[in-house]
Amino acid sequence: MPGRFLRTRDLNFFDTINKGLLGDPKNAKDGIINQIVIAYKVSVYETATNLYGEASTGKAYNKGVKLSCLIDAADFDFEATEFGPDANQDVTFSFLRQSLIDANFVPDIGDVLEWNYAHFEINSINENQLLGGMQENNHSVICTAFLSERTNITLERSRGY
Numbered sequence: 001m002p003g004r005f006l007r008t009r010d011l012n013f014f015d016t017i018n019k020g021l022l023g024d025p026k027n028a029k030d031g032i033i034n035q036i037v038i039a040y041k042v043s044v045y046e047t048a049t050n051l052y053g054e055a056s057t058g059k060a061y062n063k064g065v066k067l068s069c070l071i072d073a074a075d076f077d078f079e080a081t082e083f084g085p086d087a088n089q090d091v092t093f094s095f096l097r098q099s100l101i102d103a104n105f106v107p108d109i110g111d112v113l114e115w116n117y118a119h120f121e122i123n124s125i126n127e128n129q130l131l132g133g134m135q136e137n138n139h140s141v142i143c144t145a146f147l148s149e150r151t152n153i154t155l156e157r158s159r160g161y
Helices: 008-022 097-103
Strands: 036-040 065-068 070-073 077-081 084-088 090-096 112-115 118-126 140-147
Touching: 008 090, 008 097, 065 090, 065 097, 084 140, 090 097, 090 112, 097 140
Parallel strands: none
Antiparallel strands: 036 065, 036 112, 070 090, 077 084, 090 140, 112 118, 118 140
């Protein structure tokens, strides 16, 4: 229910404009921005654990979900270690809350986002963009993620999206 100065018509207008900008992930030519990621959720039941409840051989992931979002990527930061150069990058992925509901995807810490030929592991989630300051008008989900090493991610390309 909208507030005194924020009507249902205004909320529908915000949603229409944002969906028009981001587009539909099924049709890449639909929106103006067209930034698509593939999100993989950790499969708790398929991941083998050790005595301490930690993933022993690597995490298993469910089938990927294609999502539209805004992406703000920081510059690469290279660090020289004894094993050679190590690349680091932090990225912010901003999703429309309604598009996540439509895709039946709830991001969690530890989930993996595939973008720009790399995999990023979510390390924080922020959901406090409230339209009109009202909790029922939660508008976006913002995930920050870090570049994960290819050896740490065991995704099967055959699982697809």
